[in-house]
Amino acid sequence: MTDAETSVGRRPENLVLGALLTTAAFFCVAMVGTLAKVAGQYTSTGVLLLFQNAICLLFVIPVVMRGGWSSMRTGKIGLHVLRAVAGTACWYALFFAIARIPLANATLLTYSAPLWMPLIAWAVTRQRVATATWVGAVVGFAGVVLVLQPQGHRVDVGELAAFAGALLLAVAMMSVRWLGATEPILRVLFYFFLLSTLLSVPIAALDWRPIPPAAWAWLIGLGLAQLSSQTLIVLAYRYAPAEKLGPFIYSVIVFTAVADWLFWNHPPTLVTYGGMALVIGGGLIAIRARRQARQPVRE
Template sequence: MTTPTTTGHRPENLILGAGLTSAAFFCVALVGALAKVSGQYASTGALLLCQNVVGLLFVIPIAARGGWTFVRTDRIGLHLLRAAAGTACWYALFFAIARVPLANATLLTYSAPLWMPLIAWTVSRQRVSPLTWVGAGLGFVGVMLVLQPRAASFSAGELSALAGALFLAIAMTSVRWLGATEPMARVLFYYFLLSTCMAVPFAIVDWRPLPTGAWMWLAALGLAQLFSQALIVLAYRYAPAEKVGPFIYSVIVFTALIDWLVWHRPPTLVVYAGMALVVGGGLIAVRARAADPKLE
């Protein structure tokens, strides 16, 4: 199988790719905050299904206008991989949040960039700059400072969150490959279509009646998920996943800010130091290509 790293790919722009990735993960932070509220009313399966159905409702009209030309694809395998990995990641995260502290679950799940260079190398044997590894490492240290996780043995929830990190890394890498040859609207269409189908069994198994007030939160959750997916697909048209991957840590910064503004829990000096490392690690990764022109 040839690796779609160049065909149909726009000229690389790491700054733009990093900005779009950060915007995408701001939306992901909103998904987490909205899931925290919605989880009081709905089961994990219902959260998973609703966040995909909202996105599907938005992309179906686009697909209908485009007809067969729009939906035809030669990369159905990659679409399936991306949808399966994304669905598994979200379910694992929602499962973990219900069983362990949110900080621990988020820390483990969003360690995904640490796996991304390894995945890229394993699949394509593409060289990864040492500076990318350094940036990812610094970003992870920053996450540790922001979250200050408690030392404890792994529980089922924590193992679930760690599995979510692997699934997320696979999903993000597959988005990069799809974005090289597929239009954004088609990528979104197949993601929401396939993910909705995959989420139905989970929702059926643990479905419970929803109060009227829950639907507003679930709709907002779906919209935030839609924007996060659109932005991440667009971001990977401009930069490789393993290079902008450290910017996934920005979700931790955004979550801390939301926690401060909404739940009135301001960051400490240690948290500020962690945020600085998150940003610094991301900037180092962005500069990796310039520091090593032999890449790609």
């Protein structure tokens, strides 16, 4: 999931390195989903959510302390709360989904989020959205319909959860973009992990299941994979802007499809391949349209 779309600390552009770091980051995101699916066999979704956020917070706090707590002062607490609520709900929806449907399908549906960002931006700002952006959204939505296949079977609650996760992720991504205008990367990450951990505590308490010894390694791995993804994406955006690295986000769909095939024997069907192609293609069209629109008109 993209949690640090800022340009703080930008170095001379190196698109190749930025692309490699972004791809590595979303390999780690795929690992988060894979580890959550394994750990979910031992404990509850709420516990997964709490461990993911708490482990990341434990690693971020010492970094913040070295820089001084005064650097965490913010005038954008409302946006930080919005981002944390949307992000936490998104992760809960994704973890809930992957326990019920194939990992690849859950990830594909959730990471259709960029397709919904233009609609959210239009609803909030009422600014004109480029025709090509809408075309990309329609193409991607056709891919979502292919994956859901509503005419072939009843839509599963896991699929609905993953789709809801996509809308929540789109809100989280938009809030990160707005925060990135003024907030440094460390502050964005600190408030996200702090607020998400606080939000996860009551969820885990209500959804508590005893944690067997076999689950601890998977839970710690889950948190470390999430932390690695955030660290790598922060590094990536230092070498290239988010607009140019956007297409590499979709590598997470490929990685999770491979993991689903290898570990759970869920080879993608031709229909799923078609859905993947349409979602990725629609996302690329929308990204390109936004990139071109930024030159004559500021969004």
